[in-house]
Amino acid sequence: MPPTPTLIDIARETNTSVSTVSRVLAGGAVAERISPETRGRVLKAAKQMGYRPNLLARSLRTRKTHTVALLVSDISNPFFSRIANLVEQALHREGYSLVLCNSGEDPELEDEYLNLLPRKGIDGLILVPLVRGKKSLADTLPKNLPLVILDRPIPGIGATVFTDQEQAAHALCDTLSRDGAKRVALVSGPHSIYTHRRRAEIISERFEVIARHEGPASFDTGRQAFVKILGQSPDAVICTNNFLAMGFIEAIESIDRPPVIGVFDEIPLMHLLPLPIVCSMQDIPMLAEGCVRQLMPQLNGEPKKLDPIVLQSRVVTNRAFQSRHNAA
Amino acid sequence: MPPTPTLIDIARETNTSVSTVSRVLAGGAVAERISPETRGRVLKAAKQMGYRPNLLARSLRTRKTHTVALLVSDISNPFFSRIANLVEQALHREGYSLVLCNSGEDPELEDEYLNLLPRKGIDGLILVPLVRGKKSLADTLPKNLPLVILDRPIPGIGATVFTDQEQAAHALCDTLSRDGAKRVALVSGPHSIYTHRRRAEIISERFEVIARHEGPASFDTGRQAFVKILGQSPDAVICTNNFLAMGFIEAIESIDRPPVIGVFDEIPLMHLLPLPIVCSMQDIPMLAEGCVRQLMPQLNGEPKKLDPIVLQSRVVTNRAFQSRHNAA
DNA sequence: TTGTATGCGTTATCAG
DNA sequence: CTGATAACGCATACAA
Numbered sequence: 001m002p003p004t005p006t007l008i009d010i011a012r013e014t015n016t017s018v019s020t021v022s023r024v025l026a027g028g029a030v031a032e033r034i035s036p037e038t039r040g041r042v043l044k045a046a047k048q049m050g051y052r053p054n055l056l057a058r059s060l061r062t063r064k065t066h067t068v069a070l071l072v073s074d075i076s077n078p079f080f081s082r083i084a085n086l087v088e089q090a091l092h093r094e095g096y097s098l099v100l101c102n103s104g105e106d107p108e109l110e111d112e113y114l115n116l117l118p119r120k121g122i123d124g125l126i127l128v129p130l131v132r133g134k135k136s137l138a139d140t141l142p143k144n145l146p147l148v149i150l151d152r153p154i155p156g157i158g159a160t161v162f163t164d165q166e167q168a169a170h171a172l173c174d175t176l177s178r179d180g181a182k183r184v185a186l187v188s189g190p191h192s193i194y195t196h197r198r199r200a201e202i203i204s205e206r207f208e209v210i211a212r213h214e215g216p217a218s219f220d221t222g223r224q225a226f227v228k229i230l231g232q233s234p235d236a237v238i239c240t241n242n243f244l245a246m247g248f249i250e251a252i253e254s255i256d257r258p259p260v261i262g263v264f265d266e267i268p269l270m271h272l273l274p275l276p277i278v279c280s281m282q283d284i285p286m287l288a289e290g291c292v293r294q295l296m297p298q299l300n301g302e303p304k305k306l307d308p309i310v311l312q313s314r315v316v317t318n319r320a321f322q323s324r325h326n327a328a
Numbered sequence: 329m330p331p332t333p334t335l336i337d338i339a340r341e342t343n344t345s346v347s348t349v350s351r352v353l354a355g356g357a358v359a360e361r362i363s364p365e366t367r368g369r370v371l372k373a374a375k376q377m378g379y380r381p382n383l384l385a386r387s388l389r390t391r392k393t394h395t396v397a398l399l400v401s402d403i404s405n406p407f408f409s410r411i412a413n414l415v416e417q418a419l420h421r422e423g424y425s426l427v428l429c430n431s432g433e434d435p436e437l438e439d440e441y442l443n444l445l446p447r448k449g450i451d452g453l454i455l456v457p458l459v460r461g462k463k464s465l466a467d468t469l470p471k472n473l474p475l476v477i478l479d480r481p482i483p484g485i486g487a488t489v490f491t492d493q494e495q496a497a498h499a500l501c502d503t504l505s506r507d508g509a510k511r512v513a514l515v516s517g518p519h520s521i522y523t524h525r526r527r528a529e530i531i532s533e534r535f536e537v538i539a540r541h542e543g544p545a546s547f548d549t550g551r552q553a554f555v556k557i558l559g560q561s562p563d564a565v566i567c568t569n570n571f572l573a574m575g576f577i578e579a580i581e582s583i584d585r586p587p588v589i590g591v592f593d594e595i596p597l598m599h600l601l602p603l604p605i606v607c608s609m610q611d612i613p614m615l616a617e618g619c620v621r622q623l624m625p626q627l628n629g630e631p632k633k634l635d636p637i638v639l640q641s642r643v644v645t646n647r648a649f650q651s652r653h654n655a656a
Numbered sequence: 657t658t659g660t661a662t663g664c665g666t667t668a669t670c671a672g
Numbered sequence: 673c674t675g676a677t678a679a680c681g682c683a684t685a686c687a688a
Contacts, residue, residue, distance in 0.1 A: 003471055006681055017659045022683060030684095035657060055447040056393075057681035060384045060664050067448065075428070076413055081404045088430055092437070097444060100403070100428035102416055109420070116425060119383040120395065143331050249597055268596045269577055275600070334665055345675045350667065363673060385665035388680045 005049045014038070014045045021046070025053070059121050066096050068124040068146075068295065069117045071110065073193075074217070075102040077243060079265045079284065080128065083150070086288030087126065094296060096123070105190075105216055107131055111140065118142050124299050126150050126291050131192045146298030148291050152194045158306040159298065161290030163282045165195060168264065168313035169202035172238070172280040175315050176207075176262050179278075179324075181235040183208045184262075187225040187248060188240040189217030199240045199264060210234055222247020238262035242279075249275070260321065264313075276321035280313045287311060333377045342366070342373045349374070353381070387449050394424050396452040396474075396623065397445045399438065401521075402545070403430040405571060407593045407612065408456065411478070414616030415454065422624060424451070433518075433544055435459055439468065446470045452627050454478050454619050459520045474626030476619050480522045481636060487626065489618030489637040491610045493523060496592065496641035497530035500566070500608040503643050504535075504590050507606075507652075509563040511536045512590075515553040515576060516568040517545030527568045527592060538562055550575020566590035570607075577603070588649065592641075604649035608641045615639060 103110035124146035189196035215221035239245035245263035258275035431438035452474035517524035543549035567573035573591035586603035
């Protein structure tokens with residue numbers, strides 16, 4: 001007995017043909033058209049022999065893999081891992097499984113995955129793009145691969161779900177303004193990435209930026225920013241994402257006169273942190289749900305015309321900020 | 329011209345045969361055996377037609393996918409996402425790509441992936457098992473699939489890399505003991521999971537547990553534990569993982585008399601948190617490196633006998649704990 | 657109701 | 673040096 005039996009083995013064992021076995025194992029309507037007797041015999045043999053269909057072979061034939069890929073820029077970021085969780089659950093309900101890939105903010109790696117994944121067999125792709133435009137995307141990806149762009153708008157692509165960065169940034173700035181902020185320090189991720197660039201632009205419009213630091217959207221960059229900004233005493237330090245802010249905060253040694261921190265997305269346990277924080281929080285569940293809502297019609301070949309889903313952010317402040325505000 | 333040309337198309341275009349084209353495109357020694365003239369012609373045509381090999385077909389034939397899967401119990405946990413990052417980088421260097429899957433602490437989902445992934449085509453699997461024993465694993469996984477168990481020991485499986493939970497827990501308890509802890513509250517993840525169970529056992533040996541709460545290793549469980557333990561005033565609250573602790577901490581309303589928190593793995597920004605924390609930190613880089621060191625020989629068919637890699641934890645305390653200690 | 661034959665895109669064997 | 677041709681495991685149009 002082969003360790004991993006094929007249709008042929010079962011056919012031989014049951015004195016039938018591959019097609020019969022295939023039909024039985026396909027289930028549903030096709031299986032109904034096989035005599036109950038043979039069907040039972042095949043089913044039993046299959047189970048008994050421990051048959052497991054080779055999905056590679058099946059996909060080669062049917063051109064469907066029932067797999068979609070989610071390529072994110074940084075899986076370490078809770079923002080993305082929570083999205084991944086939700087997307088996975090939703091896709092699972094639809095009969096698809098998810099493979100998660102991580103470009104790690106590295107354009108070359110993104111490129112590699114963009115080339116690799118389609119050839120490896122995926123039915124659809126959800127992408128958090130690093131730097132690409134529509135055309136750059138169009139010629140590295142198969143022409144009609146169902147695609148959803150997540151978290152960043154790409155002009156000309158309808159299947160997109162992202163947050164209104166203008167609203168998100170202005171809401172954050174509003175709260176900081178009300179708190180009296182005028183002169184701020186700006187810590188931002190790569191200018192090449194839309195979200196970081198756009199956020200930085202708006203902040204620059206709203207405040208006088210007396211210090212700025214740019215780098216990869218990581219803890220380290222935030223830490224470096226701290227030493228650079230140290231002593232400038234801005235009214236607030238605004239970071240274009242949570243990792244930058246966490247790095248900055250981590251570097252803080254003394255909390256005698258803590259700066260106000262403005263940031264996008266979640267800072268874990270911010271309620272208890274002894275420095276005033278205001279976050280502009282994206283709607284993670286809606287982002288995830290939006291993804292699959294944009295993807296499913298494409299997977300099902302429904303020619304729905306898709307319009308971008310644009311979500312709103314919500315500003316949240318921590319206790320230290322609130323009490324400061326109350327005191328004022 | 330087909331949008332996605334195959335070897336046949338190229339062969340036709342260059343007046344050669346599929347085998348020739350295949351050989352040329354294979355590169356290396358086989359390609360050397362083709363006349364430079366034809367080789368150049370084929371190469372040019374392939375590039376010009378935008379040929380992309382169908383990896384499904386190739387894998388079906390070669391029985392190699394150059395893909396390994398990492399199935400974790402909770403991708404939202406930075407502990408795992410950081411491991412994923414490192415494993416991905418290491419595998420990439422070896423010419424393999426990584427697909428990341430998430431069982432979400434759900435045994436059924438784990439089961440599904442365990443069944444699905446091998447049939448979908450992976451050369452190896454790195455698994456953070458939920459509840460399984462060696463035999464349970466053996467009959468849902470193909471007999472000779474290269475496998476590495478991560479973060480939890482499974483008796484009888486050599487390719488394992490995990491942390492010495494005894495050492496990790498005792499180190500944590502030592503620090504807490506020195507701080508004067510005698511009566512503690514215990515917040516633990518599922519007893520069915522080795523790490524949680526083992527940690528809880530050791531803690532129970534070392535201290536008088538005056539309150540305990542068990543549940544999924546999530547924020548929510550931690551929060552629930554808070555209301556349950558509230559008012560018991562233990563010397564310390566020990567959580568068997570970081571998410572539990574973060575949930576617990578998040579629920580804390582007043583920090584008048586904060587409890588000491590003992591926890592496994594990282595609490596982000598713990599330095600600034602105004603409550604004393606002591607962490608037993610696993611060695612993430614070594615865990616990741618260990619994985620690929622256990623996996624590669626198997627992928628290369630080298631019959632090395634593999635012994636479990638057992639790592640040590642390191643206790644880290646935050647400022648609030650240190651100053652408390654200095655005062656005492 | 658069931659079997660035969662063909663093809664999915666590659667690689668590999670065997671001739672020539 | 674190169675070309676037929678047979679697998680890989682499965683699904684399916686076409687026969688019977």
